[in-house]
Amino acid sequence: MSDTATVTTPPEAGAPARRRPALSPSRASDFKQCPLLYRFRAVDRLPEVPTRAQLRGTLVHAVLERLFALPAAERVAPRAKELLAPTWTELSSDSPEWTELFADGEPGETDKWLASAEKLLDSYFELEDPRRLEPEACELHVEIELGSGVLLRGYIDRVDVAPTGEIRVVDYKTGAAPREIGEAKALFQMKFYALVLWRLRGVVPRQLKLMYLTDGQSLAYTPDEAELVRFERTLEAIWQAILKAGKTGDFRPNKGKLCSWCDHQAHCPEFGGTPPEYPGWPEPDPGEETVLDRAD
Numbered sequence: 001m002s003d004t005a006t007v008t009t010p011p012e013a014g015a016p017a018r019r020r021p022a023l024s025p026s027r028a029s030d031f032k033q034c035p036l037l038y039r040f041r042a043v044d045r046l047p048e049v050p051t052r053a054q055l056r057g058t059l060v061h062a063v064l065e066r067l068f069a070l071p072a073a074e075r076v077a078p079r080a081k082e083l084l085a086p087t088w089t090e091l092s093s094d095s096p097e098w099t100e101l102f103a104d105g106e107p108g109e110t111d112k113w114l115a116s117a118e119k120l121l122d123s124y125f126e127l128e129d130p131r132r133l134e135p136e137a138c139e140l141h142v143e144i145e146l147g148s149g150v151l152l153r154g155y156i157d158r159v160d161v162a163p164t165g166e167i168r169v170v171d172y173k174t175g176a177a178p179r180e181i182g183e184a185k186a187l188f189q190m191k192f193y194a195l196v197l198w199r200l201r202g203v204v205p206r207q208l209k210l211m212y213l214t215d216g217q218s219l220a221y222t223p224d225e226a227e228l229v230r231f232e233r234t235l236e237a238i239w240q241a242i243l244k245a246g247k248t249g250d251f252r253p254n255k256g257k258l259c260s261w262c263d264h265q266a267h268c269p270e271f272g273g274t275p276p277e278y279p280g281w282p283e284p285d286p287g288e289e290t291v292l293d294r295a296d
Helices: 025-033 035-043 052-068 077-094 096-102 109-127 179-201 225-248 257-261 291-295
Strands: 003-007 137-145 151-161 167-173 207-212 217-221
Touching (some): 025 035, 025 225, 035 225, 052 096, 052 109, 052 151, 052 167, 137 179, 151 179, 167 179, 179 217, 179 225
Parallel strands (some): 167 207
Antiparallel strands (some): 151 167
């Protein structure tokens, strides 16, 4: 049920295909949080070991996408739970290294982990009845070049369009980041999607809805055009700062609360580490978010 909405300039005839560096909500958020973290992820592309919570979020997102591909009458909690095991088999087949997180665990660890994913699905069904919804798209890939030349790229969990044309952007949250930090990061992500959809379709989304499946709560936000114009300028400023840092290699660390969750402390000067030799610019990550990025 994945879909795509794209507006970009086509390459010249005969030119080799090349992914232009782009700004995704995850990488923009990384740079805001810590420029060095952006470098580690987008330029150095240092490997990161996912947590079980991240994998659970990825799994639940995939199950909900598959659920909405079913006829409306079949979108019930038992059916969603039936999708968990086969979806995990499919995901782990594509990324067999994920199963290593359970290799040293006690017998039944995977079953317990799947049961914890069931609880998140139960929470989802307490928040809404998917039988009453017909989303326009799930896991919608969006991409657009702004007038300033900044290329934006990302995935939206779900887009609902009312018969009157009003757009609702829905994002599922399953992670356990500190709530005050997590909500600010989530709203940044949602404004990113609202801006892209506005520039693609000429319509400001009526509602941005965050569904927190861990605690069974939802947060709704209504953006306006003036706010999105300001946000567009923010993204342009972030991209210019990234380009400036890219030319010099001066991606500075910014120590904060989220450092405890960072995989790269061994390379960070704030923790006595040394970054790898700067590989140079302009070959950063093309801005394509991974399924782990999109989980939360």
